[in-house]
Amino acid sequence: MTLESTIQLTAQQAITNLYHTNLPLEQIVLQETRKEFEGQITLVTFPIVRLSKKSPEQTGLELGEYLQKQIKEIAGFNVIKGFLNISITDSYWTGLLEGNILKPDYGQFPPNGKKILIEYSSPNTNKPMHLGHVRNNLIGYAIAEILSAYGYQVTKANLINDRGVHICKSMLAWQLFGNGETPENSGLKGDHLVGKYYVIFDQAYKKQIEELKAAGSTEEEAKKNAPLILQAQDLLIKWENGDQAVINLWKTMNSWVYAGFEETYKKLSISFDKYYYESNTYLLGKDLIEEGLAKNVFFKKPDGSVWIDLTAEGLDEKLVLRADGTSVYMTQDLGTAQLKYNDFQMDESMYVVGNEQDYHFKVLFLILKKLGKTWANGLYHLSYGMVDLPSGKMKSREGTVVDADDLIHEMITTAQKRTEELGKTAEFSTQKKKDLYRIIGLGALKYFLLKVEPKKRLLFDPNESIDFQGHTGPFIQYTYARINSILTKASYASTNKTKRSSTLTIIERDLLVLLSQYPSIIEIAAKEYNPAQIANYAFELAKCYNKFYHEEPILKAEDNLKQFRLDLSAATASVIKKGMHLLGISVPDSM
RNA sequence: GCCUCCAUAGCUCAGCUGGAUAGAGCAACGGUUUUCUAAACCGUGGGUCUCAGGUUCGAAUCCUGAUGGAGGUACCA
Incomplete structure (x- = not known):
């Protein structure tokens, strides 16, 4: 038992004995004594005054005397208004050195028997990491270390977003404009090389949009019909159909990115125990959709799309499966949450993700609870703020990022x-x-x-x-x-x-x-x-x-x-x- | 429109389960090295804790409202 809790308990006892009433422990407020006063621990006696029916000074004196008699570590006390400042003996403080502080395991809590999975970093494989990712990595890693010191059994997970149309954009640009450039022949770090083609895609795409607009298209039409975006979408379909050439290119470019990421992680001394890849998880979650339909948690609209109505919770209706039967972000995340639980049976599962996704996680957790997943109560979104520049938000495609x-x-x-x-x-x-x-x-x-x-x-x-x-x-x-x-x-x-x-x-x-x-x-x-x-x-x-x-x-x-x-x-x-x-x-x- | 988050010194931030005169760092100014590392230490100046109400013995802290800023509200992720 710590000295603080001893003082708290004894003070509670004192109130019972002196004033014949009881005060819950949490109302016995201890704080550090401010530097300008003598003592190390201060008991705030204002809340006790109404029980003692005496002045704050008198109450403080009586409590001080009681505490000093009972607790040998108390060397003395003084009372200033409603503050009982307690001085602890020197030998108590010096005794802590050998007794606690100098011990190798000082600050390590005993195991609390709980398992927590912490997902952080979770980069996209179409561009190198920027300062925002660095913040995410550091917070995730530090939280893992802190919870581990606090007694948790911690697993650090990284869910890599390695598929999707944004990846196809880099692939396409490399096919069209790459001339066989590789990290080896260019000396460029893999993730930077891929990121370079992501930017090239965007520039060329914007140019096409302008051309189409000049030819009479609206902005919206132009964005939709530009040849490059159609080609990228075609590439995604080929990828989903397992087209060997596309898969090979994807694997090659991703391997460049992974080598680059590993280097960055190594420089930051960041590590993971488990990697998930979205290319393996993006099809998950559809069975949960079936489950939700059966349980009437979800409903189907005439066009076949599946939704959940959260208006009773003050939120909106939310799409969980497209009309064509394909997944959205939510679908995957539902499935991945289940996968994580199947893999680890953890008590708590944390997502270190920026606050721009607050709404998404609110909905995700709510849906899982509505599906009756008891483990959903252990889900937590560690939401962190964006890293902004004086000019505003960092934007990868506009080059306003701190790499x-x-x-x-x-x-x-x-x-x-x-x-x-x-x-x-x-x-x-x-x-x-x-x-x-x-x-x-x-x-x-x-x-x-x-x-x-x-x-x-x-x-x-x-x-x-x-x-x-x-x-x-x-x-x-x-x-x-x-x-x-x-x-x-x-x-x-x-x-x-x-x-x-x-x-x-x-x-x-x-x-x-x-x-x-x-x-x-x-x-x-x-x-x-x-x-x-x-x-x-x-x-x-x-x-x-x-x-x-x-x-x-x-x-x-x-x-x-x-x-x-x-x-x-x-x-x-x-x-x-x-x-x-x-x-x-x-x-x-x-x- | 609706929802969420944020607002403390010139700047960057602590303090927020209500408690004493609101604290640091940077920047500014002044001082400390024959002495264990001066990336340090000491001092000075700097505040309507965005604003207005409310709760109470007591509010930067809790509640309500306003203002300002950020994010979200997509068959994007």
Whole structure:
């Protein structure tokens, strides 16, 4: 049991004994004591005043005395208005170091027996990834790590959108204009090569539309009748019919894209346990349509199309199967949801997908519930905000995208430049430098994207480089490197007993209090599905350590104190490393 | 039209199960290096928490409405 819950329970007991009434536990509010007051834990006594029928001050005093008598870790208290500020003994805080914080599994919750499947990334194979995908990848990966630390058994899945008319557009453009270009003979990364033809298609298509309009067609007719779009649609039909030549081309071009994606994932240290391919799942779901018709969840319109009426839920009617019997997005997703459940029997299934699809997922989950799928209650859409540029939304076809590979490269280059300017790495080996620049550059990028709550939209200005100072990844990495340097110089080894002869300094205690909060931060991040909680905590911790580092000598302290401060430093380094690891960010030994 | 989400310092963001004087970083200005890594630390200035009501001992936080912004509302995905 944590000290906080002990205080809560004892306070509840105190209310029963002193005032002869009961107060539910959740109404006993504890918060961190604000810096300007003495104490570490504060009990808000306003809600209790109406039970005690005494002034807030008197109530606070009575509760404080009761708590101090019952709980040996309480060293003292003070009352200011409706706030009972409780001071905890130094030995409690120092005891946490060896007892908890320095243990290798600090922050790892025991298994909770629940399985969760997290689908994220889910790229299309017609173009390379951009900054929006990077945000998706990082959020998905971080959530997987956080939930894993919280005790879930996590499976990371990637559903690749590898078929459809958009893929055929790239294929067609390559056939028409490619002249046999391959990643090998052009030196282009596979996904970029395919993306290039996607853009070429679009340009040529637009040109045809203009020509048709000039010849008297309406915009709509032109879009529909342009030869290129007809050819692309023809290609899709051939693909669906298994035309060998088309399938071969599709396989070849997709293999280029996969090689490209793997490279990007590797650079981002993103990984998956399970891949689904839409080419294997796009026909699923039709049996669920039959099931829904039989259960009268769906209805058929005269033209044969199948719908669900959600007007009672405040939504619209939604198409689930086309009149010609072919699937729509919803059909596939229904089938894929069932497939995932058949594969894993998970308790929860998460989709990390942008907020532009909020409505789709609302409907998807609702339909599955209406179909009577009990597992549908475990479905969750982790909806995140779009990454916008100052000019607005990124659009692949208009070239207003921040390319993932370009950005990663730029970040690493910038990291190199900054580091060399500081001149600290002169004697590093070439390999060590290379690793370091990668760690710092990616640390800056990942932190930048993860420190913002997922649901909020994110503004990225390509003209303003991502910071390396202040509230950034490199700041935290630097703090780690600094600690590592001290520990190395001291040939640090953890002892079994951390003793602190004199009283703790304020900053030492602040640091210990922060360190003690790490597990509860993980819990909050896991419950909120919010990696930004971890990111902001790591920053607070690093900031607090830097202050400590400036205020107190470590290596020059006398033996007992020195060992304590080394333990404190080691604990901080360990928590920083773990926290950053949850975000997929590495920390360097020196920088 | 209807639905959903967002609005906090010049900029980027924390804080939101209601609690003390609303916090960081960047940018601006000033200071700290014979001392463990200055990617650091300390200080100054900067706020009608979009607006208007309501709930209450207490509202940035909850409720209602308005305004502004984003997204959705396709036999696209």
